[in-house]
Amino acid sequence: MRKRKVQQLEAMAAAGGRSLWQEALRRFRRNRMAMISAGFLVLLVVFAAATIIIDAVTGNAIYDAKVISQDLTHRLQPPSKDHILGLDEFGRDIALRIWWGARYSVFMGASSVLAAIVMGSILGAIAGYYGGVVDNVIMRFMDIMLSLPYILLAIAIVAALGPGLINVLIAISISYVPEFARVVRASVLSMRDQEFVEAARAVGASDRKVIFSQIFPNTMAPLIVQATMAVAGAISSIAALSFLGLGIQPPLPEWGAMLSNARTYIRDAWHITVFPGLMILLTILSLNIMGDGLRDALDPKLKN
Amino acid sequence: MYKYVLKRLLMMIPVLLGVTFLVYFILALSPGDPVRMILGEQASEESVQMLREELGLNDPIPVRYVRYLGGLLQGDLGTSYKNQLPVAPQVLERFPNTLILAMSGMLVALLVGTPLGILSAKKQYTLLDNATTVLGLVGVAMPTFWLGLLLVLLFSLHLGWFPSSGMGEGIGPLLKSLVLPAATLGTSCTASVMRMTRSSMLEVLRQDYIDTARAKGLKEGYITLHHMLKNALVPIVTVAGLQFGMLLGGSALTETIFSWPGLGRFMVDSIKSKDMPMVLGSAVFLAVVYSVVNLLVDILYAYIDPRIKSQYKK
Numbered sequence: 001m002r003k004r005k006v007q008q009l010e011a012m013a014a015a016g017g018r019s020l021w022q023e024a025l026r027r028f029r030r031n032r033m034a035m036i037s038a039g040f041l042v043l044l045v046v047f048a049a050a051t052i053i054i055d056a057v058t059g060n061a062i063y064d065a066k067v068i069s070q071d072l073t074h075r076l077q078p079p080s081k082d083h084i085l086g087l088d089e090f091g092r093d094i095a096l097r098i099w100w101g102a103r104y105s106v107f108m109g110a111s112s113v114l115a116a117i118v119m120g121s122i123l124g125a126i127a128g129y130y131g132g133v134v135d136n137v138i139m140r141f142m143d144i145m146l147s148l149p150y151i152l153l154a155i156a157i158v159a160a161l162g163p164g165l166i167n168v169l170i171a172i173s174i175s176y177v178p179e180f181a182r183v184v185r186a187s188v189l190s191m192r193d194q195e196f197v198e199a200a201r202a203v204g205a206s207d208r209k210v211i212f213s214q215i216f217p218n219t220m221a222p223l224i225v226q227a228t229m230a231v232a233g234a235i236s237s238i239a240a241l242s243f244l245g246l247g248i249q250p251p252l253p254e255w256g257a258m259l260s261n262a263r264t265y266i267r268d269a270w271h272i273t274v275f276p277g278l279m280i281l282l283t284i285l286s287l288n289i290m291g292d293g294l295r296d297a298l299d300p301k302l303k304n
Numbered sequence: 305m306y307k308y309v310l311k312r313l314l315m316m317i318p319v320l321l322g323v324t325f326l327v328y329f330i331l332a333l334s335p336g337d338p339v340r341m342i343l344g345e346q347a348s349e350e351s352v353q354m355l356r357e358e359l360g361l362n363d364p365i366p367v368r369y370v371r372y373l374g375g376l377l378q379g380d381l382g383t384s385y386k387n388q389l390p391v392a393p394q395v396l397e398r399f400p401n402t403l404i405l406a407m408s409g410m411l412v413a414l415l416v417g418t419p420l421g422i423l424s425a426k427k428q429y430t431l432l433d434n435a436t437t438v439l440g441l442v443g444v445a446m447p448t449f450w451l452g453l454l455l456v457l458l459f460s461l462h463l464g465w466f467p468s469s470g471m472g473e474g475i476g477p478l479l480k481s482l483v484l485p486a487a488t489l490g491t492s493c494t495a496s497v498m499r500m501t502r503s504s505m506l507e508v509l510r511q512d513y514i515d516t517a518r519a520k521g522l523k524e525g526y527i528t529l530h531h532m533l534k535n536a537l538v539p540i541v542t543v544a545g546l547q548f549g550m551l552l553g554g555s556a557l558t559e560t561i562f563s564w565p566g567l568g569r570f571m572v573d574s575i576k577s578k579d580m581p582m583v584l585g586s587a588v589f590l591a592v593v594y595s596v597v598n599l600l601v602d603i604l605y606a607y608i609d610p611r612i613k614s615q616y617k618k
Contacts, residue, residue: 144322149553160334277450285445
């Protein structure tokens with residue numbers, strides 16, 4: 001215990017002129033598991049972006065010919081040299097479908113959380129900054145949303161809007177708003193009366209300016225950690241909704257939707273069940289590990 | 305204690321009002337005319353208007369909500385569009401199955417998660433501790449529906465030990481049909497309970513009173529259960545309670561995989577057949593149960609930790 005403290009003090013002394021963020025980055029780099037996870041996620045993003053570029057350049061040629069079009073003569077073929085993850089119930093290459101499906105998890109997961117962050121931050125900042133009745137009204141409403149399980153809230157919203165890409169996005173971002181509103185409000189509350197905020201107000205900065213350029217940058221650390229975890233949850237929810245048939249619809253190669261089809265053929269072929277799920281697991285696992293790593297790096301107090 | 309429970313019950317009224325309103329409001333916004341669904345596309349404008357008036361669909365949403373709430377208080381959840389039967393009995397008929405499943409999932413979580421958490425805390429930084437930590441990470445990240453499919457692949461299709469779907473009749477078949485769904489539903493909960501038990505045990509492990517107990521010559525097992533676990537219990541109960549609510553609310557996935565005749569699957573099926581009163585009834589019911597479970601957990605704290613109770617004695 002004491003040895004660790006000394007090491008920390010030494011590290012702080014050695015850090016010298018490094019900024020808070022540089023210091024955090026250094027700590028994060030030393031966490032091997034988190035670095036591996038981050039590497040996996042970067043690769044996933046690159047691969048997902050690549051499919052979008054490929055589709056744009058080829059005019060969906062590969063997408064139409066390999067990812068969507070059916071070849072019933074070779075259906076349910078197990079993994080082989082030509083198709084390393086085998087073929088699905090319509091004779092489509094599972095590896096290609098997983099690759100092309102990455103965009104849904106990666107970009108939809110990220111953008112739904114981003115939307116939730118924007119909405120939640122605005123609500124949380126207003127509640128924390130003004131306090132009083134405004135705070136009460138906003139936060140009680142958030143409490144009510146939090147008193148429903150995520151998936152139930154998302155299912156209810158999708159039930160109202162109908163299935164489909166955009167509706168799933170809306171459902172998931174709304175269900176994550178309260179979480180971010182809470183985090184931001186807590187940070188704003190702890191900062192509202194600090195000297196630098198008072199100073200900004202004293203020189204005549206407007207409320208909006210104080211919130212966005214003084215307080216907000218200081219709430220970033222908890223927000224980033226929370227966001228990483230939320231993306232994991234969002235990806236899981238997207239896949240879950242699609243699995244239930246309420247989200248992204250086949251033949252789009254979304255991982256959860258692929259599993260929903262696989263369920264029908266589970267007696268005939270194991271490979272169409274195993275691989276899409278494995279990708280979901282690896283993605284969520286990486287995000288969780290990276291989130292833990294970011295928390296340790298950004299807020300060393302929490303770790304001890 | 306009564307005062308505390310009473311206070312908590314009163315605090316629950318606005319929460320329940322809010323939750324039911326939220327669910328009602330979301331679902332009332334759904335596009336598509338329910339009257340057209342009942343009467344079909346060919347129905348005359350006149351009969352459509354008449355039924356709209358009869359169902360009160362021409363009133364503003366808040367008015368309709370108050371009416372719905374009035375019915376709710378009398379146990380009336382409306383009438384299904386699909387089979388024209390009252391919703392409430394159909395919801396109540398399926399809820400016990402969901403409850404059985406959620407309770408079995410919780411049982412799995414507590415029976416597996418707590419001992420593993422205690423062991424890995426007492427043997428911190430050993431191979432066992434590392435193994436359970438990895439298991440915990442994977443368990444939390446595991447998508448429920450995929451785990452369910454994998455379990456079906458291995459234990460019911462490959463080994464043939466348990467049925468892959470349905471709910472068995474009679475104690476023996478019921479238990480047999482419960483194993484896979486309960487394991488599926490309980491896994492992420494097991495991981496959470498395990499992680500929380502470990503960290504909460506680690507906190508009490510090095511307290512002075514533990515040394516005192518050892519110095520008195522008490523047996524290690526007794527100390528673990530009575531001195532450590534009892535003091536580490538509040539966060540564990542919190543997690544378990546929150547998770548239990550999640551198990552109830554999130555049962556739709558597990559029930560769908562295993563064709564379990566519960567409320568979650570029923571709700572999803574009703575969404576697909578656009579039977580809004582059924583969806584609404586199930587969602588409102590699940591939301592209310594979830595809030596009640598959270599209340600019970602809070603009351604349970606007061607029982608476990610006298611300090612919380614004493615706050616409310618004034």
